[in-house]
Amino acid sequence: MAGLVLETLHGKTWPDAVERWLSEKSDKASLNSDKCIFRWLEPLLDGYDINDINRSVVDAVTKKKRATGVKNGTVNRTLALLRSVLIRACVDWEWVDAIPKVRLLKEPDRRVRYLTHEEASALLNELPEHLSHMVAFSLATGLRKGNVIGLCWSQVDLVRRVAWIHPDQSKTRKAIVVPLNDDAMRVLTLQHGRHAVRVFTYNGEPVIAATTAAWYKALKRCGIDDFRWHDLRHTWASWHVQQGTPLHVLQELGGWQSAQMVRRYAHFSAGHLAVHAANLPVLMVANARMQVVGPEASV
Template sequence: MRNLFPTANEAQRLLNELPKHLRLMAQFSLATGLRQSNVSYLRWDQVDLERGFAWIHPDQSKSGKAINVPLNNDALSVLQEVQGDDVHYCFVYQGKPIERTSTKAWHAALKRAGIENFRWHDLRHTWASWHVQRGTSLQELQELGGWSSYEMVLRYAHLASHHLKRVAGNVDGTTGTNLVQSQKKKSPAISSEALSIMVPEAESIRSNNLLFYSG
């Protein structure tokens, strides 16, 4: 898995360089996080545009469990654009499901977009990374992505650390820091007038002590 994923601007550059049939599939993948095979063979009878949901049957998912896919606005826009292209499948090219995505056109688009070492499956990782960076919890991500175990989404945990800043202050004031601050507030301040009296007296005592010890 890549350590760094394209920003939204970089992803948009890639989409702009892709031929239409791959661009629409890539857009849908970035919007839903679905694996390539699930997008390639997504049928219209698996989509409810009115309710904004799609579903992946157990025999189509890697985990062997059904996946309910909530469709956000970006995903719905893509499906509306391809609606009518084919009776059975959502994404087709020359009348057939788009089975191969890592084609010459894909690699040429990556090169023109200035993105290196990026596979089609990294669209799913990018989707997951963007979600976590925008505050989606790992538990929610697991459900959205259809991962079979929580351990599978822990790879994205480091991307969520900055969100903990929001709650880091919940324990402010429960340690000795507050005690030190309160003690400082209780200590009376010494005025400049008192200092003007104390300093000469201290010097006088110091001088007398020196004379005493020298004698």
């Protein structure tokens, strides 16, 4: 961006901050995402002293990112990382005395996107075999795409009907125990013997990507719009709640760190509220008019 890069005169620079951030966050699950954002920011902030990154600079970054046509959520991820680095530079590293306020853009409330059982069946039938098996396993376990793609036989115990995700493979950096239901077991049985190390393969080699052209073509043939691979996890969670799985159990099954993350599925089940909804007086219809029949009516 013209006019955005300044000559560094003193102190620590933005590249210094990026280098230290990457060093201190080397075990962060989303580090690759951070690196992508840093690469995008590089031509905009590469020549800046940390002290010179002020509100006008932040606003220029916001304007530049919005001009790429991405959604507000994508813009916010860039701004949130920029803000996090600046906060650390101020609070932890003590490189600067103050930092500018970084305002995130308003994001619309996104509904939970999930498949009906009919849509899921149609998708499984349209996908090539290896992707169909991976989707079925995702719907049975709720595992994230990367965990399914990278699943190894050393992480599976078919006798005990359990799999596990190691802490360094988990988004929360905590181990996840994955109970294997009948559907998951059927999928794993079909994969057994195909590869010595990895569970899911294609033409004898480990799968390296799931959202391929075949995935998108199958979605199109099924008439399923606005659906990402990660929405398979939303589908798994939604089905669980619809079948009565308590939210605190779902949280543990899905490996979510906070209860807030599973509250988005609460509206799929109101069974635990029904007994309380029945506490109100009964409305009776008489002569086309409504009457309130309270507890005193039975006295």
